[in-house]
Amino acid sequence: MMNGEIACLSEPGLVIVVAEDDNELQGAADILDKNRAPGESGLIIVSQDYAANHPGPIPDWLLERDIAIQPSHHQNLWKTAADALADYRRAVRFTNQASAEGMRYHLEDPDAEPDDRDQFTQARETDYQR
Amino acid sequence: MPNQVLALHRVSPRCYDLSRVRTGNVRDQLLRSTVIVNALYSEGLIGNGWPLLVYGAGPAGMNAAMLAAERRIDAVVLERTQKLFQTIFLCAWRRVDPTEYDWPHAHWLSGAFPRSGKNIPLSQPYGMTAFTLAAAWRKKWRDFENKMKVPDLVGKVEVLHGVNANNLTLSDTGLGALLSATGPWDATNPARSTRHFGAVLSCIGYGDELVGEEPRNGRWNNYAGPRFWHDNDTVTPNAPLPRTITNVVISGGGDGAMQDFQRLASSQALFGRELYTKLRQLLRETGLDALRSFPNPDQRLRFLSAEETGRRAFSWAPDRYGVPDAMAQWHDAFAGPVDAAVASWPDKVAKAVADKLFRTELLDSKLKIRWVMQDPTPGYAYALNRFLSLVLLALARKCQPSLDITVHNSSSIQTIAPAEAGHECVSAPGCIGKKHVVLIAPRCGHGATAIEEADLIIIRHGLEPRPQLLGGRLPVPEQISPFDLPH
Numbered sequence: 001m002m003n004g005e006i007a008c009l010s011e012p013g014l015v016i017v018v019a020e021d022d023n024e025l026q027g028a029a030d031i032l033d034k035n036r037a038p039g040e041s042g043l044i045i046v047s048q049d050y051a052a053n054h055p056g057p058i059p060d061w062l063l064e065r066d067i068a069i070q071p072s073h074h075q076n077l078w079k080t081a082a083d084a085l086a087d088y089r090r091a092v093r094f095t096n097q098a099s100a101e102g103m104r105y106h107l108e109d110p111d112a113e114p115d116d117r118d119q120f121t122q123a124r125e126t127d128y129q130r
Numbered sequence: 131m132p133n134q135v136l137a138l139h140r141v142s143p144r145c146y147d148l149s150r151v152r153t154g155n156v157r158d159q160l161l162r163s164t165v166i167v168n169a170l171y172s173e174g175l176i177g178n179g180w181p182l183l184v185y186g187a188g189p190a191g192m193n194a195a196m197l198a199a200e201r202r203i204d205a206v207v208l209e210r211t212q213k214l215f216q217t218i219f220l221c222a223w224r225r226v227d228p229t230e231y232d233w234p235h236a237h238w239l240s241g242a243f244p245r246s247g248k249n250i251p252l253s254q255p256y257g258m259t260a261f262t263l264a265a266a267w268r269k270k271w272r273d274f275e276n277k278m279k280v281p282d283l284v285g286k287v288e289v290l291h292g293v294n295a296n297n298l299t300l301s302d303t304g305l306g307a308l309l310s311a312t313g314p315w316d317a318t319n320p321a322r323s324t325r326h327f328g329a330v331l332s333c334i335g336y337g338d339e340l341v342g343e344e345p346r347n348g349r350w351n352n353y354a355g356p357r358f359w360h361d362n363d364t365v366t367p368n369a370p371l372p373r374t375i376t377n378v379v380i381s382g383g384g385d386g387a388m389q390d391f392q393r394l395a396s397s398q399a400l401f402g403r404e405l406y407t408k409l410r411q412l413l414r415e416t417g418l419d420a421l422r423s424f425p426n427p428d429q430r431l432r433f434l435s436a437e438e439t440g441r442r443a444f445s446w447a448p449d450r451y452g453v454p455d456a457m458a459q460w461h462d463a464f465a466g467p468v469d470a471a472v473a474s475w476p477d478k479v480a481k482a483v484a485d486k487l488f489r490t491e492l493l494d495s496k497l498k499i500r501w502v503m504q505d506p507t508p509g510y511a512y513a514l515n516r517f518l519s520l521v522l523l524a525l526a527r528k529c530q531p532s533l534d535i536t537v538h539n540s541s542s543i544q545t546i547a548p549a550e551a552g553h554e555c556v557s558a559p560g561c562i563g564k565k566h567v568v569l570i571a572p573r574c575g576h577g578a579t580a581i582e583e584a585d586l587i588i589i590r591h592g593l594e595p596r597p598q599l600l601g602g603r604l605p606v607p608e609q610i611s612p613f614d615l616p617h
Contacts, residue, residue: 057357
């Protein structure tokens with residue numbers, strides 16, 4: 001599954017790669033580093049077997065390379081990666097927006113009531129109200 | 131009149147401690163750091179050339195520094211590690227969700243937090259992995275670094291990695307205006323020098339987790355369980371448990387224990403808002419009015435009332451006589467309606483819900499869960515965690531004996547000993563999946579229970595108070611709702 005550039009998902013600030021088993025971790029980390037700029041976050045989606053075989057904290061060699069790992073069912077590795085990327089996109093948008101809106105609320109426009117929620121949240125609200 | 135936000139967090143002149151006042155969740159740290167920086171600015175303690183000194187480069191510390199810099203106020207951040215947001219960055223197996231803290235308040239899903247009659251939008255309006263949140267914050271910081279390259283656009287934020295705030299000496303300048311901080315400002319150079327600041331804000335967090343034996347008297351054979359943020363406990367979302375996990379013991383009566391109970395008991399390792407959403411969906415599918423509306427508005431109002439009363443009893447008088455009673459009343463206000471409702475559901479319907487809500491291993495009798503708590507009821511916890519845990523327990527009782535979940539209340543773990551030849555409890559990760567004998571004893575001293583083959587033992591006994599860098603008053607022992615932040 002590892003074929004260099006294709007085997008990663010990226011967004012400014014984040015690169016995600018997938019490792020189907022423990023043996024692929026080192027290669028995945030190399031691909032990740034090859035595809036990210038200095039200071040960008042890195043995540044490896046690993047098969048659930050990794051979780052069973054490696055309980056505890058992230059290994060030092062991944063820690064030193066500033067790479068996080070997320071276990072996933074082995075049939076859903078790429079879906080988990082895509083979900084993580086989508087979550088990250090939303091988080092970036094809200095992290096920036098919330099700060100700006102929060103500042104405006106506190107400093108300049110006390111009447112502002114920002115109500116720009118993404119579809120995910122709105123769907124959950126609808127679900128709750130139903 | 132003194133600024134109430136600053137008065138709540140002040141430990142000495144110009145020194146403020148965000149970590150001294152709990153709650154510990156990420157959302158509330160962000161809210162607190164925002165209102166503190168705004169208060170420091172409005173009171174004239176920072177600005178006009180007086181920079182801000184921040185301890186800790188987590189979400190609260192970096193949020194404070196960037197907010198100050200947005201007002202063209204310089205900030206210096208001291209971080210003992212080499213990375214930003216490191217604790218939550220490394221935790222991609224646990225989700226954080228700001229909406230779950232406020233259920234059943236009407237705004238709980240709104241992605242905003244009401245204060246002074248207005249909504250403060252949350253930077254994280256729904257659940258995501260802790261990693262995702264940290265990665266987004268790192269992106270924000272990278273963008274901010276680019277902003278700092280534009281002349282006069284924002285103030286300067288200087289992050290000093292490896293610098294230990296304990297080595298700084300803080301003192302009044304004698305002029306009544308500035309604070310001087312003297313110490314080594316370079317991790318590689320012990321030379322001391324003095325810098326001046328308008329104020330210092332400590333955002334170092336709340337202290338180490340209690341995941342082992344306290345007090346340590348050797349009866350646990352050095353056992354320590356997985357840490358909440360730091361350790362992968364092998365319970366993976368949307369995946370079966372490892373075959374080595376068949377017999378789980380959870381100890382603790384707060385949010386950590388409740389969240390892990392939900393993760394272990396539910397299918398897909400759901401908890402909080404996601405588990406609530408699934409429960410509501412399953413109840414709707416039954417087509418029965420009593421289930422479709424559960425919890426109904428009256429029940430939610432009762433929960434809300436108990437929540438407010440319980441929080442305040444715990445927050446404002448944590449050590450006084452009567453608090454255990456208040457905790458029990460708080461819990462009973464939830465347990466009563468939940469137990470009555472679930473008991474009234476038709477057996478077939480309850481079983482159908484249970485079949486989809488619980489983990490397959492539990493339904494197939496391949497997993498046992500033992501939950502130990504020292505008091506008769508769980509203690510301080512968010513309403514949604516309490517509600518969901520109670521629903522799971524009530525459903526398990528109704529579907530017994532197929533679901534093997536037992537609560538040992540008014541009890542504690544007496545001994546933990548390795549059950550496998552050659553295994554020693556030298557590290558928490560090394561114990562996951564290994565068999566242990568756990569002796570659980572009730573407070574009354576009669577009828578101890580031995581769990582012969584516990585292979586995942588989770589200890590959620592809260593946090594050991596961390597020595598406060600800024601000194602001052604004793605920490606508030608437990609959580610105060612952010613609703614109590616002065617307006």
